[in-house]
Amino acid sequence: MKKLFIFIVITFVIICIAIVSILLIEKNKPIYYAEDFGIETVKSHIDKDEDGIDDYTDILQGAKAEAERKPTYKSAYYSGGYPPDTEGVCTDVIWRALRDAGYTLKDMVNEDIEKNVSAYPRVEGKPDPNIDFRRVPNLKVYFERNHISLTTDLSKIEEWQPGDIVVFGSSHIGIISDKRNKKGIPYLLHNGGQPNREEDILEIYNKFEPITGHYRIKE
16 A cells, blocks of 8 residues: 555656656747748738727737636636636637727627538537537637638648647647747647647647638638
């Protein structure tokens, strides 16, 4: 029993050291931006909420604010649809970021579902406005139908722009950051319950759950 306890303690310490090491490496890693690669940052011609900031930049800033808040990862059903600001999952990063640009994603998704319910397999003919806009498969269909579809090839670094939306498989979603790694591949703003919500993980994540969608809000 004593040996088992010692083994558990040692394992826990090793895991803690590994986590701290990863966080320190991430913190001290050089950060690059579009201009470092001669890439022009795309700006929207629209300022929907009329705050003096273009929509793409607004979406980026909204995603960064969500990353700073670090809401507890909690998957649950909420009456009215919206979880409290202290809770959320990957899809909540999206509607909160768009909200900061003046968009109400819940209404936009639900309206498209009402008019085209057969296009949404995840809805299964029974729309639920309280949860449909928080499901990755539904968001993939919505963005595919209504906004700009872009490359899923990470080697085309100039086509990955801050504020873009990226879908992995049918279970995860995030927003492209303005930060980039040494290869020019952008960081990802997302919520998977991890300590750092803005991280250089796009390429790694793509290996385990391939990117199936890359979108930009239509002007």
